[in-house]
Amino acid sequence: MSSLQAKVILKILQLSAYGWAKGSIPEQRARLEKLTALLWIPKDVSITPANAAGVRAELIVPSGARRGIILYLHGGAYALGSPRMHREFLSRLAKTCRRQVLSLDYHLAPEHPFPAALEDCLSAYDWLLSQGFAPSEIALAGDSAGGGLAAAALLALRDLRRELPACAVCISPWLNLSAVTVKTAPGDPVLNQEILVTYAKAYAGDNDPANPLISPLLADLRGLPPINIQAGEHEILLEQSRQFLEKARQAGVEIRLDCWPGMFHVFQMVSILPESRRSLKKIAAFLDEKLGGIS
Numbered sequence: 001m002s003s004l005q006a007k008v009i010l011k012i013l014q015l016s017a018y019g020w021a022k023g024s025i026p027e028q029r030a031r032l033e034k035l036t037a038l039l040w041i042p043k044d045v046s047i048t049p050a051n052a053a054g055v056r057a058e059l060i061v062p063s064g065a066r067r068g069i070i071l072y073l074h075g076g077a078y079a080l081g082s083p084r085m086h087r088e089f090l091s092r093l094a095k096t097c098r099r100q101v102l103s104l105d106y107h108l109a110p111e112h113p114f115p116a117a118l119e120d121c122l123s124a125y126d127w128l129l130s131q132g133f134a135p136s137e138i139a140l141a142g143d144s145a146g147g148g149l150a151a152a153a154l155l156a157l158r159d160l161r162r163e164l165p166a167c168a169v170c171i172s173p174w175l176n177l178s179a180v181t182v183k184t185a186p187g188d189p190v191l192n193q194e195i196l197v198t199y200a201k202a203y204a205g206d207n208d209p210a211n212p213l214i215s216p217l218l219a220d221l222r223g224l225p226p227i228n229i230q231a232g233e234h235e236i237l238l239e240q241s242r243q244f245l246e247k248a249r250q251a252g253v254e255i256r257l258d259c260w261p262g263m264f265h266v267f268q269m270v271s272i273l274p275e276s277r278r279s280l281k282k283i284a285a286f287l288d289e290k291l292g293g294i295s
Contacts, residue, residue, distance in 0.1 A: 039088035053127040055120045056105040058083040062094040068137045068291040069100040075144030077199035079109045089269045096280040113205030121153045138165040143266045147173025151216035154224050167226040167290035172266045175217040175240045178209040188236045190265035217244050221251040228286040232263030
C-alpha cells in the first residue's frame with residue numbers, strides 16, 4: 001500500500017496533469033529547469049563540471065564514496081532534462097549508494113535526433129574506461145527515456161563486442177518508441193499517449209522507431225548484464241517494463257522488476273516519499289551486489 005504522502009502528491013499531480021508538456025520545447029525546458037532549481041542539494045556531496053570525451057557532464061561525489069561509478073542518463077523524453085534538473089535526485093542516489101555518479105548532458109532531440117544521445121553515452125563510457133575504471137566498476141542507469149537509453153547502450157556495446165558494464169538500473173524506462181498505442185494508466189499524471197507519440201517522432205527523426213537501438217524492447221536481449229527495473233504501479237510505461245522483463249528472462253538475462261504499489265512515473269525524484277527512499281535503498285543493494293562493496 002502506498003504512503004499517505006504518496007496519495008496526496010499523486011492527487012496534486014493529477015490535478016495539474018501534463019502541465020509540464022504545454023508550450024514549445026524551449027518553454028518546457030525552461031519551466032522544468034526553473035522548478036528543479038529550487039530543490040535543496042545535500043551538503044555532503046560535491047558537484048563539479050566534467051568533460052567526458054567532449055560530452056558535458058556533472059560528477060557527483062558523496063562523502064565516503066566507494067570505488068565504482070554510475071553513468072547516469074537523465075529522463076525527459078529525449079528532448080528535455082539536464083544534469084541540473086536531476087542534481088537533487090542524483091545527489092540522494094549517490095549518497096544512498098555511496099558511489100560517484102557521472103550525470104551526462106547528452107544531446108537532445110529534436111535538434112539532435114537518434115543516434116546522437118546514444119553516441120554521447122558510448123563516448124562517456126569510453127571516457128570512464130580511460131579514467132581508470134574497469135567495466136566491472138561501471139553501472140549504467142537512467143530514468144524514463146534515460147532508462148531506455150541505458151538499455152540501448154548495453155545493446156550497442158554488446159553488438160560492438162565490447163566488454164559490458166557490470167549492470168544497469170532502469171527507472172520507469174521507455175523501452176518501445178514504435179508502439180502506436182500503449183496501455184492506459186489513469187493514475188499516471190506525468191505521461192499520456194499524445195506526449196509519447198510526439199517525442200518518439202522527435203527522437204527517431206528519419207529513422208525507423210522499431211530500430212532496436214531506439215526501442216530496446218524489440219531487440220534480441222541475449223548476452224546483457226544484470227538489470228534492475230524500478231517502476232510504479234500507476235504509470236503508462238509499466239507494461240513495457242513487464243514485457244522487457246519476460247523477454248530478458250527468456251534470453252537468459254539476470255533481471256528483476258521492482259513494481260511499487262500506488263506509485264507513478266519516476267516517483268523516486270520526489271524526496272519526501274518513503275517509497276522514494278526505499279527504492280533508492282533497493283538500487284543501492286543491487287549495486288552493492290553487482291559492483292561489490294569496493295572501497
